[in-house]
Amino acid sequence: MSAKTDTPRVERFNAGGFRIYRLRLQAFPDFYAHAHLVLGADTPTLIDVGSGWADSNDDLLAGFAELQAGHGEKVSLADVGRIIITHGHLDHFGGLAFVREHTRAPIGVHALDRRVLTNFEERVVLAAKSLRTFLIHAGLDEKRLGEMMQMYTFAKGLYHSVPVDFTLREDETVAEGFRFIHVPGHCPGQVCVQLADVLFTADHVLSRITPHQSPESITRNVGLGHYFDSLRKVRDLPGVNLCLGGHQLPIRNLAKRVDEIRRSHERRLSKVLQLCAEPTTVKDVSRSLFGAVNGYNVLLALQETGAHIEYLYQRGELAVANLEEVENAQQPAVLYHRV
Numbered sequence: 001m002s003a004k005t006d007t008p009r010v011e012r013f014n015a016g017g018f019r020i021y022r023l024r025l026q027a028f029p030d031f032y033a034h035a036h037l038v039l040g041a042d043t044p045t046l047i048d049v050g051s052g053w054a055d056s057n058d059d060l061l062a063g064f065a066e067l068q069a070g071h072g073e074k075v076s077l078a079d080v081g082r083i084i085i086t087h088g089h090l091d092h093f094g095g096l097a098f099v100r101e102h103t104r105a106p107i108g109v110h111a112l113d114r115r116v117l118t119n120f121e122e123r124v125v126l127a128a129k130s131l132r133t134f135l136i137h138a139g140l141d142e143k144r145l146g147e148m149m150q151m152y153t154f155a156k157g158l159y160h161s162v163p164v165d166f167t168l169r170e171d172e173t174v175a176e177g178f179r180f181i182h183v184p185g186h187c188p189g190q191v192c193v194q195l196a197d198v199l200f201t202a203d204h205v206l207s208r209i210t211p212h213q214s215p216e217s218i219t220r221n222v223g224l225g226h227y228f229d230s231l232r233k234v235r236d237l238p239g240v241n242l243c244l245g246g247h248q249l250p251i252r253n254l255a256k257r258v259d260e261i262r263r264s265h266e267r268r269l270s271k272v273l274q275l276c277a278e279p280t281t282v283k284d285v286s287r288s289l290f291g292a293v294n295g296y297n298v299l300l301a302l303q304e305t306g307a308h309i310e311y312l313y314q315r316g317e318l319a320v321a322n323l324e325e326v327e328n329a330q331q332p333a334v335l336y337h338r339v
């Protein structure tokens with residue numbers, strides 16, 4: 001689930017008549033994300049802005065400095081005239097408050113992630129309630145539950161809401177040729193952005209890892225079922241020769257990578273079914289799938305497992321083994337077994 005650096009600080013790609021600069025940012029300690037600057041359109045357009053952490057903001061400024069020094073591009077952050085946010089995760093939009101100190105460029109995001117940017121505090125409070133219910137059902141004890149909730153709500157202090165100026169719609173292109181493809185799954189408002197023969201895949205398709213999944217019981221329009229539909233939606237997009245993700249390396253063969261990701265989830269689904277031969281909780285399945293992980297990775301592992309169990313449960317392949325307890329207990333752990 002990490003995305004360590006193996007990419008240069010600034011990398012240039014060409015798409016039709018557009019110049020694309022990929023800026024590598026340290027979004028969180030040892031976790032790298034990309035912002036992409038598109039030049040050659042009506043106005044310099046920035047796709048994602050990093051996390052807003054000190055290193056991420058510094059890297060963004062250093063990336064622009066290198067554009068001028070190393071690539072002869074006379075463009076600064078103040079010249080950016082449009083900002084596109086690919087989805088409502090902090091490593092992609094958290095830098096908006098910082099970027100707005102330099103430019104008042106209009107900000108666009110898909111409607112389903114709009115409120116995350118404009119009403120972040122509200123979003124964290126409500127999502128935390130759903131997460132708490134999920135973790136109780138997953139089988140966490142009080143102590144573990146407290147730790148996880150503290151970790152999750154810590155994010156509340158990392159961002160201050162900003163206004164959004166336009167929404168990214170599938171049936172409308174923006175300026176010359178930015179086309180948006182809505183691909184819910186990893187995030188409700190996840191979009192891929194197509195520009196000439198380049199597809200910015202954001203966190204929908206990544207080169208090395210399967211993008212993180214979380215159950216729909218926590219947030220509507222995420223979940224593995226939506227994700228599979230969205231993989232199908234982009235797999236055979238015509239005219240795509242290069243994919244640039246929000247993390248990791250460029251992808252040249254989209255269909256091949258989509259198939260690998262799909263197979264990886266199918267293997268994991270089979271393993272979950274095996275693990276549920278005896279009644280078991282999300283917590284215990286997660287431990288078997290991911291071993292002993294630490295810190296925030298515990299939460300990520302539980303969500304990933306929850307997404308797989310939910311997918312199987314929704315399709316009638318798993319059933320609840322302790323229904324009476326779930327009905328009567330205040331805070332029941334749910335035991336799942338294979339049907």
Ligand SMILES: [Zn+2]
Nearest residue numbers: 089186187203
């Ligand atoms: Zn993401």
Ligand SMILES: [Zn+2]
Nearest residue numbers: 089091203246
């Ligand atoms: Zn990301």
